[in-house]
Amino acid sequence: MTAIDPSLIRFEELVPPGSNWSHVLKRGTTLRIIDTTGGANVAALFYNFELPVERLNLPDTLKCQHIARLTAGNCLYSDMGRILVSITADTCGWHDPLAGASNEKIVTGKYGPLNYQTARNDWHRDAYLNFLLELGKYGMGERDLAMNVNFFQKVTVDASGRLLHHAGNSHPGAYVDLRAEMNTLVILNTCIHPLDPAPVYSPRPVHLTVWSSPPPGPDDLCRTSRPENGRGFILTERYFL
Amino acid sequence: MNGLTESTLDPAQAVYDFTLLAGDPWLREIKAGQTFRILDLEGNQAADTLFYNAHDPADRYSAQDTIREQGAVYLGAGTKLISTRGNVLLTITADTCGQHDTLGGACACESNMVRYAIEKRSMHACRDVFMRGIQQWRPAWSKRDITHNINFFMNVPVTPDGGLTFADGVSGSGRYVEMRAEMDVIALISNCPQLNNPCNAYNPTPVRLLIWN
Numbered sequence: 001m002t003a004i005d006p007s008l009i010r011f012e013e014l015v016p017p018g019s020n021w022s023h024v025l026k027r028g029t030t031l032r033i034i035d036t037t038g039g040a041n042v043a044a045l046f047y048n049f050e051l052p053v054e055r056l057n058l059p060d061t062l063k064c065q066h067i068a069r070l071t072a073g074n075c076l077y078s079d080m081g082r083i084l085v086s087i088t089a090d091t092c093g094w095h096d097p098l099a100g101a102s103n104e105k106i107v108t109g110k111y112g113p114l115n116y117q118t119a120r121n122d123w124h125r126d127a128y129l130n131f132l133l134e135l136g137k138y139g140m141g142e143r144d145l146a147m148n149v150n151f152f153q154k155v156t157v158d159a160s161g162r163l164l165h166h167a168g169n170s171h172p173g174a175y176v177d178l179r180a181e182m183n184t185l186v187i188l189n190t191c192i193h194p195l196d197p198a199p200v201y202s203p204r205p206v207h208l209t210v211w212s213s214p215p216p217g218p219d220d221l222c223r224t225s226r227p228e229n230g231r232g233f234i235l236t237e238r239y240f241l
Numbered sequence: 242m243n244g245l246t247e248s249t250l251d252p253a254q255a256v257y258d259f260t261l262l263a264g265d266p267w268l269r270e271i272k273a274g275q276t277f278r279i280l281d282l283e284g285n286q287a288a289d290t291l292f293y294n295a296h297d298p299a300d301r302y303s304a305q306d307t308i309r310e311q312g313a314v315y316l317g318a319g320t321k322l323i324s325t326r327g328n329v330l331l332t333i334t335a336d337t338c339g340q341h342d343t344l345g346g347a348c349a350c351e352s353n354m355v356r357y358a359i360e361k362r363s364m365h366a367c368r369d370v371f372m373r374g375i376q377q378w379r380p381a382w383s384k385r386d387i388t389h390n391i392n393f394f395m396n397v398p399v400t401p402d403g404g405l406t407f408a409d410g411v412s413g414s415g416r417y418v419e420m421r422a423e424m425d426v427i428a429l430i431s432n433c434p435q436l437n438n439p440c441n442a443y444n445p446t447p448v449r450l451l452i453w454n
Contacts (some may be wrong), residue, residue, distance in 0.1 A: 053384050059304075059346020062405050064355045068344070069403030079368070079384075081351030094403065098314070098344070100305025105327055128325075142299040143385040145325055157399040161315040161340070163308065194309055232355050 002089065004032065008212045017203035018125040020134045020189045023210070024049045025180040027240070030088065030213035033206050035152045038172040040204040041193040042151035043101050043127040045135075046076055046084040047185040052140060054078045058097050058147040064228040068157060070095040070149060073225035075181075075232055082236040083229075084184045086222035088213070089177035092170045096150040098163065101127035102194040111201035124201055130189040138185065151176055153193045165195035179213055179222075181236045246318035248335035248419045250276060250453050257452035263445030264365050264434035266374025270295050271422045271452060276334065279430075280417040280449040281394050285410035285442035287433040288393040289347045289367045292322060292330045295425035298382070300326045304343040304389040314399055315340035316391060322420070330426050335419035338412045342397040344405065347371065347390050348435045357437045370431035379427075392433075393418050395440050409439050 010029065015021045025031050033042055048054035057079040061067075065074055072090040075083040087095075107126040114124040127148070135144055154169035178186075192203050216223050216233065223233045252258065255278075261267045263286070271277050279288050294300035306323040308314050316322075318336040321329045346352075347367035354362050368387060375382040394412035399405050434445050 057346065057352075057389075059344060059389055060349070060352045060355070063345050063397075063407070064352060066405050067403060068399040068405045077352075077355065079349065079351065081349075081355045098305065099309045100303070103306075103327060142325065145388075147305050147389050156401055156403065157314050158401055161313040161399070163312050163314065228355050231359060234359065235351075235354060 004209060004211045010210045010212060013208045015190050015206050015208060016121065017205050018191050020130050021208065022134050022137065022185065022187045025085070025184045025186050025210065027180050027183055028212060028215065029210055030177050030179040031186060032175050032177050032209040032211065033151060034173065034175040035092070035170045035204065036172065036207050037204045038170055038174070039168070040152045040170060040190065040206050041196065042188050042206055043131070043191060044149045044151060044186065044188040045131060045146060048078060048084065049183045049185040052138065052144070052185060054080045055144070055146055056084060058149070062097060065226055068098060070097055073221050075222050075229050076149070077232060081232065082239055083181040083232045085178040085180055087176060088179045088222060089175070092152050092174040092176060094154040094169055095176065096153040096155045097147070099150060099155045099165070099194050101131060101148055102192050103128040106194050107192065125191055127189055127191040130191055131187060134187045134189070150193050155195060165193070165197065167197055182239065244318060245337050245339055246335045247337060248278070250278070250419070252451055255451040255453050259450045260447050261430065261432045261450055262447050263432050264370060265432055266370045266377065267430040267450065268374050268378040269428055271426050271428055273422050273424050276419055276421050276453045277331070277428065278417050278419040278451040279393050280415070280451065281338070281412045282414065282449055283446035284414040284416070285394065285412050286446045286448055287395040287435070287440045288448050289431040289433050290391045290393055291371070291388065291429040293427040294324060294328065294330065295427050298386060298427060300324045300328060301388060302330060302391070307343060314344060316343055317341065329423045331420040331422050333418060333420045338394055338416040338418060340396065340411060341418060342392040342395040344399065345392050345395060345397040345407070347431060348433065353437060361437065364436060365434040367431035367433050370434065371429060374429055374431070392440070407438050407440060410442060
C-alpha cells in the first residue's frame with residue numbers, strides 16, 4: 001500500500017458492514033476506500049454538491065472511455081461532461097459498474113428478513129433502501145437514483161452477453177483512491193453486492209481516509225489515459241473559471 | 242443474442258400508427274395489455290427509449306435491474322423491462338433485430354464534447370430531445386426524470402476483458418421490436434439525431450411506432 005503522508009490526512013472513518021456514509025468530498029481532496037477484510041462491496045453514487053441535478057452518469061462514463069469496468073486511470077463523469085471523481089490509484093483492479101444495487105427482495109430472498117429489533121445493527125439491509133435513506137438527508141429521493149458503482153466487485157460479460165460475478169476479486173487491504181475533481185457529494189453504503197453468492201449474509205466494513213491531494217498536473221494518469229479524459233478535465237476546469 | 246422472434250400482429254389492425262422523425266421526441270401512455278412496436282424503417286437507427294409507471298413516474302425503467310434480473314446485458318425477446326422498484330413494466334415479445342443496448346445511454350451535447358470535440362456542443366442530441374419532450378408534454382418533470390435508457394436497435398458489444406465498443410448496427414430496414422405492457426406505462430422516445438458515430442450509421446432516419454389492443 002502507498003502510505004499517505006500523515007500530515008495530509010484530514011480525517012478517517014470506519015464504515016461498518018451494511019451501513020451508510022456520505023460526505024461532500026472537496027475538490028483537492030481524495031477519498032481512499034480500503035477493503036480491510038477482503039470481499040467488500042461499496043455501492044456508490046456521486047452528485048455535484050452545488051447543483052445535485054448534475055450527477056454520475058455511468059453510460060456516459062463507460063462509453064467515453066470504452067469500458068465496462070472501472071480501475072486506475074478512469075474517470076467518473078456527470079451528465080454534464082464533467083468529472084466528479086477520478087480513480088487515481090487502485091490495488092484491486094476491477095470495480096463493477098453493471099450489476100446495480102441490492103434490494104430488499106434480493107437480500108430477504110437469499111438470507112431471510114432480520115429486523116432491527118432482533119439483530120440491532122446487524123439487521124439485514126440493502127443498497128437500494130440505504131441509498132434512498134442517505135439521499136433523503138440531502139433533499140433527494142427516488143427520482144435522484146441513478147446507475148451505481150459497486151467498488152471491489154467484479155462482474156464480467158461473456159461473448160453471448162451473460163453476466164458472471166467473480167467472488168474473491170478483492171483481497172484484504174485492497175484500496176481505491178477517488179480524487180474529487182469537483183465538490184462531489186459521495187453517497188455510499190457497504191451493503192452486499194446483488195450477485196453476492198455467499199451462503200450467509202456477510203457484508204464487510206471499509207476504512208475511509210480523506211486526504212489533501214495535489215491537483216492533476218499535465219501528465220496526470222487520469223488526464224492522459226484517453227483523449228476523451230483530456231477534454232473531460234478541460235470541461236471540469238472551465239466550471240471553476 | 243436472444244434469437245429472432247416474429248410477431249403475428251397485423252399493422253392494419255393497430256390502434257395507433259405514427260412515424261417519428263429523427264431528432265424528434267415522442268411521449269405516450271401505453272395501457273396494460275397493449276402491445277407496442279418500434280419499427281426501424283430504413284435500418285440502423287437508434288430509438289432511445291425510457292419507460293415510467295404511468296401512475297407514479299418516480300418508478301421508472303432501470304437498466305441495471307433489468308440486466309441483472311435477466312443475467313445478461315443485451316435486451317431481446319423474453320426480456321422483462323424492470324423498474325427501479327422491481328416492477329415488470331413491459332416484456333419484449335417479438336424481436337427481428339436480435340439484440341438491443343441499455344448500457345450506452347443517450348447522446349448529449351455535453352458527452353459529445355467529451356467523446357468527439359468541444360466544438361460539438363451545438364449538435365442536436367438525444368438528451369435535448371428528451372428535455373424537449375418532457376417540457377412539451379410533462380412540464381412537471383425535470384432532468385431528474387431523464388434517466389438511463391434503452392437504445393433499441395443499437396449494438397454496443399461488451400468484451401470479456403471489460404471493454405465496450407460501438408459497433409455497426411445489427412438492425413436493418415424493416416426490423417422491429419415489440420413489447421407487451423404489463424402495467425400502464427408512459428413511453429418517452431428520442432429518435433436519435435447523432436451524426437458522430439455508427440450507432441445509426443451516421444444517418445438518422447425515421448422509426449414507425451405502432452400500438453395494438
